[in-house]
Amino acid sequence: MFEDRNRSQRSPKLNNLHQRNINGKVQDSPRISAPQIAADLKADYSIEVTPQTERTVITKSGYNGRAASKKPCINLCNGESASSLQRSI
Numbered sequence: 001m002f003e004d005r006n007r008s009q010r011s012p013k014l015n016n017l018h019q020r021n022i023n024g025k026v027q028d029s030p031r032i033s034a035p036q037i038a039a040d041l042k043a044d045y046s047i048e049v050t051p052q053t054e055r056t057v058i059t060k061s062g063y064n065g066r067a068a069s070k071k072p073c074i075n076l077c078n079g080e081s082a083s084s085l086q087r088s089i
Contacts, residue, residue, distance in 0.1 A: 013049055014057060022054060023061050030067045034058070 014022075021044070022037055034051035041047050041054075055065065 013047065013053065018045060018047065019057050019061070022057050023063075026058055026061075026063055030063075 018041065021041070025032055025037055025040065034054040037054045038049055038051050041049060059065070
């Protein structure tokens, strides 16, 4: 009886343009946070979305929630202090 009815769904808050914008921001700076992206969307497109919606879009596009940590730059100037630091740990 109810199986053949079409169900109306809520229209998505973010269309393809917004999703591409989010993916571009993540690709440019992988360390950007979801609340920062939500604030940027509010400023650019006047769309209010939760950070969880941003995380969902980011996850669906193939990124995970972790960004690589920055490695220290070890050269001749600071190599000696870096090696002594490593030995102390």
